[in-house]
Amino acid sequence: MNTEEDFVHKATATVTDSQERLKHAFAAAFAVSPDSGVEQMVYGECASWDSTAHMVLIAEIESAFDIMLATEDVIDLSSFEKAKEIVAKYGVSFEG
Amino acid sequence: MFDHTSRANAVYDVASAKWHTYTELAEEVYRVAETLHVPAKSLVFCFCRNDYQCLCGYLAGLEAGHASALLDDGTAASFQTSLIDLYRPNFIVHSSAAEIQGTNGEYQLMDKRGPCVWRRKSAPDTVIHNSLALLLSTSGSTGTPKFVRLSLDNLLANARSIVDGLSIHPGDRAITSLPFHYSYGLSIINTHLLTGASLVLTNEGLTSRAFWNTVRDLECSSFAGVPYSYQILHRLGLPGSDFPSLRTMTQAGGRLENGLVDQFFRNMAARGGRFFVMYGQTEATARIAILDPKWLPEKLGSAGRPISGGAIRIHGDSGPLAPGAVGELVYSGPNVMLGYAVNRSELSAGDDLKGTLHTGDLGSLDRDGFVYISGRLNRYAKLSGIRLNLDELEAMLKDHGPSAAVGIEDKLVIFCEGLQETALSHCRDELARRLSIHHRLLDFRVIPKLPLKANGKIDYTLLEQTARC
Numbered sequence: 001m002n003t004e005e006d007f008v009h010k011a012t013a014t015v016t017d018s019q020e021r022l023k024h025a026f027a028a029a030f031a032v033s034p035d036s037g038v039e040q041m042v043y044g045e046c047a048s049w050d051s052t053a054h055m056v057l058i059a060e061i062e063s064a065f066d067i068m069l070a071t072e073d074v075i076d077l078s079s080f081e082k083a084k085e086i087v088a089k090y091g092v093s094f095e096g
Numbered sequence: 097m098f099d100h101t102s103r104a105n106a107v108y109d110v111a112s113a114k115w116h117t118y119t120e121l122a123e124e125v126y127r128v129a130e131t132l133h134v135p136a137k138s139l140v141f142c143f144c145r146n147d148y149q150c151l152c153g154y155l156a157g158l159e160a161g162h163a164s165a166l167l168d169d170g171t172a173a174s175f176q177t178s179l180i181d182l183y184r185p186n187f188i189v190h191s192s193a194a195e196i197q198g199t200n201g202e203y204q205l206m207d208k209r210g211p212c213v214w215r216r217k218s219a220p221d222t223v224i225h226n227s228l229a230l231l232l233s234t235s236g237s238t239g240t241p242k243f244v245r246l247s248l249d250n251l252l253a254n255a256r257s258i259v260d261g262l263s264i265h266p267g268d269r270a271i272t273s274l275p276f277h278y279s280y281g282l283s284i285i286n287t288h289l290l291t292g293a294s295l296v297l298t299n300e301g302l303t304s305r306a307f308w309n310t311v312r313d314l315e316c317s318s319f320a321g322v323p324y325s326y327q328i329l330h331r332l333g334l335p336g337s338d339f340p341s342l343r344t345m346t347q348a349g350g351r352l353e354n355g356l357v358d359q360f361f362r363n364m365a366a367r368g369g370r371f372f373v374m375y376g377q378t379e380a381t382a383r384i385a386i387l388d389p390k391w392l393p394e395k396l397g398s399a400g401r402p403i404s405g406g407a408i409r410i411h412g413d414s415g416p417l418a419p420g421a422v423g424e425l426v427y428s429g430p431n432v433m434l435g436y437a438v439n440r441s442e443l444s445a446g447d448d449l450k451g452t453l454h455t456g457d458l459g460s461l462d463r464d465g466f467v468y469i470s471g472r473l474n475r476y477a478k479l480s481g482i483r484l485n486l487d488e489l490e491a492m493l494k495d496h497g498p499s500a501a502v503g504i505e506d507k508l509v510i511f512c513e514g515l516q517e518t519a520l521s522h523c524r525d526e527l528a529r530r531l532s533i534h535h536r537l538l539d540f541r542v543i544p545k546l547p548l549k550a551n552g553k554i555d556y557t558l559l560e561q562t563a564r565c
Contacts, residue, residue: 031525031528031535043304044304047170050301050534051301051302051303051324051325051328052324052480052533052534052536052537053534054301054303055303055328055331056534056536071332071333071334071336074303074331074332075303075304075305075308075332076305078304078305
């Protein structure tokens, strides 16, 4: 039987998982550490975010969450925050 | 370069969201050329991005009769400094009024109303050859200070041949999807200005929504890309039916696989547009051959026929080869560079090549004169349209012990003897930064001993096979 505490713990684990997975996808695409502040990354403000890096990032996100992004989403993905929003549309939960 | 009196729109500058007519462009170019006016022929370093100010800076350099080197404004500061040391440009044209790093007050800001113009304080330098108009880097940003020397005749001849081959007309509108300082990107700018067509200057990448909104809203008709651009477009399913204005797509800068050529050709044909496969080199200003889509799918895999005014021959060890035989592609035409330069004193040299270029590319001609490119004679690799000299790259890695690089498809595999597994990713990231390419395009591998051929040279054929495994 699940206690409420267990439930809360599981939910938190999912949150951390998705967030962490997205952080790792960004880190892998831009060759930086996941803890280097990738949550603040925005296209256009970051010199290394060119079209090559963008397509690698898309591939990383797709494999991390096992999803296939639509064209509209690929060209809309312009920041870490926006990426969260987009990935959430594919049924990935970032909420508690 | 263009008709100075037309009231037609010449350029839309995305950065300032403004149209400029040909008359306005000419006035601004004359104004900047006035600032650059000195009696002695001078060297101008033009740090470029796709905007109106840089366009005016580039055209003003030509107008003033100087020689301009076009450089990426995103080049690492340390490389900018070393280039300035090596070439001692008399002027620097930059979009920023902030002092260029490492120039120690050598330069004085002359004008910042349009592009910022800096002038070197010291006395006139070594003489620059009268014909020299433009210097382009052969290898993007690999950090090699080697330039291709081009004359105004080279530029104009190549632009006219391209206009002819692609039938560019005043109603065309091109979007800058490639860097200004890259010979292919520059050829888009030159050909459209020469025809009185219009240009949309943007620095947005193909993967951004802003780029595609611009194409749609400003009804751009022409798009240019390297193989990697078309791979991205393929993944994105673009251009879809919501871009009706897009009528001409061109591809150069390396070989695009036949499947994608066929697909883009059919996509464009179905919407009444055209998809051109092209071949060229910075050493030939930009363009050498163009495949008119009327020959597709019959000549799929070919890079087309030589541009007007040019000729292609295939050379073997003992002279020209018959159709079908593979050998070195030798091009002759009015767009062949004067020669190379690796430092300031070499800017005084005249026409070394006399119109004939040994391209270093391997290929063959069919009986109808269509060229098929099959590889490189020298050790070069192309990554995202950027050409890398593999010997130079290995030299950059010599501090890490013996290494050997081979190019396969769109990446480089680098075998290192001296490195530990743990040091590989650090080395990879460092090199990627230095070359300004994505780290995923570099695949470092540890090897106990580099394989050697009987003559003691590295066995690259064997390494290529290993790399593909």
